[in-house]
Amino acid sequence: MSDNLKSEIQQMAQDTGFSACAITTPAAIPTAPARLADFVDQGRHGQMGWMAERMEWRGNPSALWPAARSVIMLAETYTPDYNPLDLLELRDRGVISAYALGRDYHDVVKKRLKRLGRWLIDHAGGEIKVFVDTAPVMEKPLAAAAGLGWQGKHTNLLSRELGNWFFLGSIFTTLDLPPDTPAQENCGSCRACLDICPTDAFPAPFQLDARRCISYLTIEHHGPVPLELRAKLGNRIYGCDDCLAVCPWNKFAQSASEVKYAARDGLVAPDLATLAGLDDAAFRAMFSGSPVKRIGRNRFVRNVLYAIGNSDMPHFLPTAQALCDDPDTTVAEAARWAVAQLREPSAAGTGA
Structure with a gap:
């Protein structure tokens, strides 16, 4: 060709x-x-x-x-x-x-x-x-x-x-097309992406341990997130952009041209109490056509409760308490953890 x-x-x-x-x-x-x-x-x-x-x-x-x-x-x-x-x-x-x-x-x-x-x-x-x-x-x-x-x-x-x-x-x-030349690595001595990671998910440069990655923990991981990592999630409730956002090569980033990727109303920094109150039907309606929908209401609300537990804001106590007997055992456990953190913020990450 x-x-x-x-x-x-x-x-x-x-x-x-x-x-x-x-x-x-x-x-x-x-x-x-x-x-x-x-x-x-x-x-x-x-x-x-x-x-x-x-x-x-x-x-x-x-x-x-x-x-x-x-x-x-x-x-x-x-x-x-x-x-x-x-x-x-x-x-x-x-x-x-x-x-x-x-x-x-x-x-x-x-x-x-x-x-x-x-x-x-x-x-x-x-x-x-x-x-x-x-x-x-x-x-x-x-x-x-x-x-x-x-x-x-x-x-x-x-x-x-x-x-x-x-x-x-x-x-x-099946067509034979002329291949392009492979790219050369140009990270140099920069460690910005490695150093910013809250959970130390990179054992070495160019290596990832998904088990510590917040994107993995909030999206792929079923069941409770390990206690020692919960406080490190902060208010991240679906994925994590830290290592992408800090990269200096983004000074050359091109603006998104596809309007369908534009953020939906209310999804940039949504209110945690509102999200915690979503039942399955409301969750599906809110995230219809979104990649968030695939993790389901239970995993999503679990993540929201971890964020509530990390907030140091006692006014979230009723929100978390309302979910302590949720039919989903992982959500209920996350709610009890959040209640414990809000009552005693210094206990974050200990499971107290």
């Missing part, structure tokens, strides 16, 4: 709404299987059993679809128009990760990928498969191999042009 087709693909990707487009091959991440196996062997994936399943596919894109010859990697920005770190001081409010404040990116990005994929088939033939985060595809290593950016010390993808506020999607194709 010619470079002309590659240029046309990249132009069409831009016209479709993507922020960046680059190409690699399924065989471009040969170290991925060993790195993934080490991550799982050390138990750093926590309760994310799906990471241990189909490891051959996840670590080897060629095994996922043997017919694929090229992988088109695409980035789409969602840069927030505020500094998420500023919200951490609002102790009576909850903080939801910036990526989850608007429409579910899985739906938005997949529609865009399918549109680009249909154009590619009509224009050049071949077959395609599109993926957005839910399949056993290691998007970040593939994106680095394609030259979209590099995996920073926080393990997220960084770009000179985009910062680190962007989603990734991929189009696997």
